[in-house]
Amino acid sequence: MADRVYQRIVASRLRGRLAYPTSFVLDVLGQAIGQMIELIVILVLFTTVSSLGGFRPDEVMLIYGMASIAFGLAHVTAGQVEQLPEYIRTGEFDVMLLRPLNTLAQVLTADVELRRLGRLLVGACVMAWAVGHVDVEWTPLHVLIAVLAPIFGALILGSIWVATNAISFWLVDAREFANAFTYGSNFSTAYPITMFGPWLRGFMCFAVPSAFVAYFPTLALLDRPDPLGLPEALRYASPLAAAAAILVAGLIWRSGIRHYQGTGS
Amino acid sequence: MIIETDGLRRDFLVGTRLRRRRVVAVRDVTLNVAPGEAVGFLGPNGAGKSTTIKMLTGVLVPTSGSASVCGLDPVRERRELGKRIGVVFGQRSQLWWDLPLEESFDLHGAIHKVPAARYEERLEECVELLDMTSFLRTPVRQLSLGQRMRGEVTAALLHSPELLVLDEPTIGLDLASKERLRSFLSAVNARGEVTLLLTTHDLPDVERLCRRVVVIDHGRVLVDDELSTLRRRFAGNRTLVVELTAPAEALAGLTGVVDVQVEAQGMRQRLAFGAGTSAAELIAEVARRVELRDVTVDEPSIEDLVRTLYASSRPA
Numbered sequence: 172m173a174d175r176v177y178q179r180i181v182a183s184r185l186r187g188r189l190a191y192p193t194s195f196v197l198d199v200l201g202q203a204i205g206q207m208i209e210l211i212v213i214l215v216l217f218t219t220v221s222s223l224g225g226f227r228p229d230e231v232m233l234i235y236g237m238a239s240i241a242f243g244l245a246h247v248t249a250g251q252v253e254q255l256p257e258y259i260r261t262g263e264f265d266v267m268l269l270r271p272l273n274t275l276a277q278v279l280t281a282d283v284e285l286r287r288l289g290r291l292l293v294g295a296c297v298m299a300w301a302v303g304h305v306d307v308e309w310t311p312l313h314v315l316i317a318v319l320a321p322i323f324g325a326l327i328l329g330s331i332w333v334a335t336n337a338i339s340f341w342l343v344d345a346r347e348f349a350n351a352f353t354y355g356s357n358f359s360t361a362y363p364i365t366m367f368g369p370w371l372r373g374f375m376c377f378a379v380p381s382a383f384v385a386y387f388p389t390l391a392l393l394d395r396p397d398p399l400g401l402p403e404a405l406r407y408a409s410p411l412a413a414a415a416a417i418l419v420a421g422l423i424w425r426s427g428i429r430h431y432q433g434t435g436s
Numbered sequence: 437m438i439i440e441t442d443g444l445r446r447d448f449l450v451g452t453r454l455r456r457r458r459v460v461a462v463r464d465v466t467l468n469v470a471p472g473e474a475v476g477f478l479g480p481n482g483a484g485k486s487t488t489i490k491m492l493t494g495v496l497v498p499t500s501g502s503a504s505v506c507g508l509d510p511v512r513e514r515r516e517l518g519k520r521i522g523v524v525f526g527q528r529s530q531l532w533w534d535l536p537l538e539e540s541f542d543l544h545g546a547i548h549k550v551p552a553a554r555y556e557e558r559l560e561e562c563v564e565l566l567d568m569t570s571f572l573r574t575p576v577r578q579l580s581l582g583q584r585m586r587g588e589v590t591a592a593l594l595h596s597p598e599l600l601v602l603d604e605p606t607i608g609l610d611l612a613s614k615e616r617l618r619s620f621l622s623a624v625n626a627r628g629e630v631t632l633l634l635t636t637h638d639l640p641d642v643e644r645l646c647r648r649v650v651v652i653d654h655g656r657v658l659v660d661d662e663l664s665t666l667r668r669r670f671a672g673n674r675t676l677v678v679e680l681t682a683p684a685e686a687l688a689g690l691t692g693v694v695d696v697q698v699e700a701q702g703m704r705q706r707l708a709f710g711a712g713t714s715a716a717e718l719i720a721e722v723a724r725r726v727e728l729r730d731v732t733v734d735e736p737s738i739e740d741l742v743r744t745l746y747a748s749s750r751p752a
Contacts, residue, residue: 179546187534262528268495269530270547271518432497432511 176272177280184283195285202289206239209361210297224365225398230389231363232301237317238360238385239294241324246287249329251279252336253353256344259431268432275333275424290357294321307392316391323409324384328356330416331379333424340427352379360384365398372399383412438599438631439469439492443501445655446487461487463655464501471598474625474632476646476663478639480746484655485635489603492633493523506598519548522592522630526604529584530591531576537587538572541594548595555594562590565620582613589617593624600624602634606641618644639742651745659745666741673708676715678722679730680704690721 188195213235217228226234255278258264267277298321307313335352338345360381364372376382383405390397391406446462462484469475479485490496491503494510494517503510506520523530531540545555563569566586571579579587585605592600602621606614622645625632634645642649642663649666651659659666673694683702687693692713697706709718715733722728 176546176549179543183532183535183539183543262525265490265495265525266528266530268514269493269518269523271515272547273515429497432495 177276180280181283184280185285188283188285198284198286199289199292202286203293204289206243206290206293206357209358210235210293213361224363226363226365229301229304229306230393232297233305233307233392234363234385234389235361236294236296236298236301237320237324237388238357239290240298240321241294241328241384242357242360243287243289243291243294244321244325245328245332246290247284248325249279249332250284250287251282252332253346253349254278254281255336256339256346259339260344264431274428305393308394313392316388320385320388320409323413324360324388326413327380327384327409327416328353328360330413330420331356331381334416334420337420337423337427340431356381356384360386363389376401376405380412380416383409437468437504438471438473439467439503439505439633441465441467441492441501441503444488444491444498444503445500446484446491446496447499460655462491462498465652465655465657467650467657467660469631469633471631472625472628473648474622474646475634476642476649477633477635477652478642478649478742479635479652479658483653485652486603488652489601489633489635493517493521493601519595520597521599521601522595522597524585524588524592524600524602524605526585526602526607529576529588531584531587533577534575536573536575537568537579537583540576540587541591544591545594550595554596558594558596559590562593565623566590566616582609582616585609585613585617586620589620593630597630599631599633602632602636604636604638605634606636606638614638614641621645651742653746666745667736668711673710674715674736675734676707676709676718676722677732677734678705678707678719678726678728681727681729684726687722687725690718692718 213223213231214228216223217231221227223231252275255264258267258278258281263281264274264278267274267281270277302317332349332353335349336345338348342348356379359367359375364375364382364386367375372382387406388409397403397405444462444465444467445460448459448461449456450459451457465484465488467488477485477488487496491498492505492510494514497511505517508517508520510517530544531537532543535543541559545559550558563572566589568583568586568590571583574583576584576587589602589605600621605621606617609617618641621632621634624630625645632645634641636642647662647664649659649661649663650657661669680703684705685702686696686698687705687707688696690696690707690709692709693707694710695706695708698704699706707718707722709715719728719731722731
């Protein structure tokens with residue numbers, strides 16, 4: 172209903188950004204290089220080992236590509252929430268409360284950082300390469316999983332962005348805390364979870380559902396039993412994990428707003 | 437009533453977890469404003485003006501008491517209320533910094549779903565009355581403060597709100613900009629379409645715009661009355677300023693005069709006189725004793741009035 176409004180808001184933000192094309196190109200490039208460093212680390216690892224947590228290089232690339240696309244999408248759509256402490260500090264958040272619009276949607280569309288496309292770009296390239304090299308039988312179900320996994324992954328990661336940054340409603344500036352989860356997820360989703368210890372694995376599967384971003388969908392694509400013996404249903408559970416993440420993030424955001432209206436300045 | 441509050445109270449917890457202290461920003465504000473009114477909301481810094489306004493606009497939840505604005509609960513029906521009121525905060529902007537003013541208006545209109553025809557009409561009128569044609573294409577960040585405030589007020593009015601809340605709208609403006617804004621707001625309010633609630637430290641704003649004044653201090657309503665009534669009750673003396681053709685001693689023994697000050701080496705004298713004395717009779721009496729070059733009568737200023745009010749509110 173009000174989506175046309177957000178279209179116009181986003182379009183106006185884009186016009187502002189594209190007014191400086193050179194800095195736009197450099198920004199995108201910078202982010203892409205940042206994302207590639209992670210990739211280079213993986214490639215270097217593979218010069219000394221032949222498999223990571225039981226996965227071959229092309230398979231790890233598949234996980235990495237899927238995770239990077241998901242992260243890139245989440246970063247583009249939900250990344251703006253990291254400016255929340257700034258909006259609260261300057262009083263801009265009060266102005267948002269005065270508008271007849273949803274506050275979260277306003278925060279997310281308050282600006283568009285096109286440089287975030289850089290990560291998406293790298294993810295897409297790696298994914299394309301991996302799809303060409305992995306040993307996957309491309310049945311319709313597998314194609315569907317490959318297409319949808321990054322989208323559900325983005326919903327999961329976007330929810331993590333919102334939920335952790337909403338802590339700023341209680342603490343003055345929770346950005347560093349949030350960064351550990353948001354940018355940290357970029358790292359944790361990109362590897363097979365078999366690499367991590369059991370405690371961290373449990374955390375990634377169920378507390379912060381980052382294993383559902385790329386690891387489980389990749390198992391589905393490879394048609395391989397889980398090396399850890401986790402139930403097979405989990406590999407198709409990304410939509411459920413996304414729904415749960417959105418719900419939790421929404422609840423945290425809502426109680427954050429209520430807390431803010433109860434605090435003020 | 438467009439604004440109805442009952443025993444509005446707002447506490448803040450301040451300090452660290454170990455040394456929490458409860459501060460009462462608004463103790464007890466009961467306020468009724470009828471549609472079409474123009475109310476000046478005054479008080480010293482920290483009196484609770486902004487907190488009250490934030491509770492009326494849905495930004496803050498009251499600790500206790502109730503508020504109804506345009507018949508809505510400001511917090512529970514925040515978004516609906518947003519369509520029906522306009523708010524201008526002198527110190528924060530609702531415009532988009534990097535957009536030309538015109539595009540900011542356009543977005544604002546879209547957010548409030550203003551029908552195209554009404555939007556055009558409203559905008560044209562504001563642009564003309566506030567003389568904004570020359571800077572409509574200028575990005576907001578390049579506008580002067582005076583230009584930006586004209587933009588803020590326009591944005592707040594584009595969706596034809598029933599209530600316009602202005603929190604220090606003239607702060608930092610030069611005299612000409614203040615005057616332009618005041619006469620515009622006064623004209624808008626006079627048409628009876630929009631109710632004004634205005635906080636300001638600039639008392640001429642109140643004088644120009646408001647018939648009614650609400651003064652709060654320490655979170656309570658101190659005075660709520662017509663400006664003219666307050667003048668009569670609190671302001672006390674008027675001053676007759678007489679310019680003489682030749683220096684003279686202080687004029688003593690004039691009927692009703694309570695204080696005489698001599699200025700400009702006896703060429704000018706300021707005669708303070710009480711409410712029971714007629715200025716015309718006093719002038720006649722002075723004219724019989726000295727030769728007058730010019731006379732003026734100073735009304736008690738609203739600054740004096742407010743000073744008296746604040747002083748009376750503090751325990752002696």
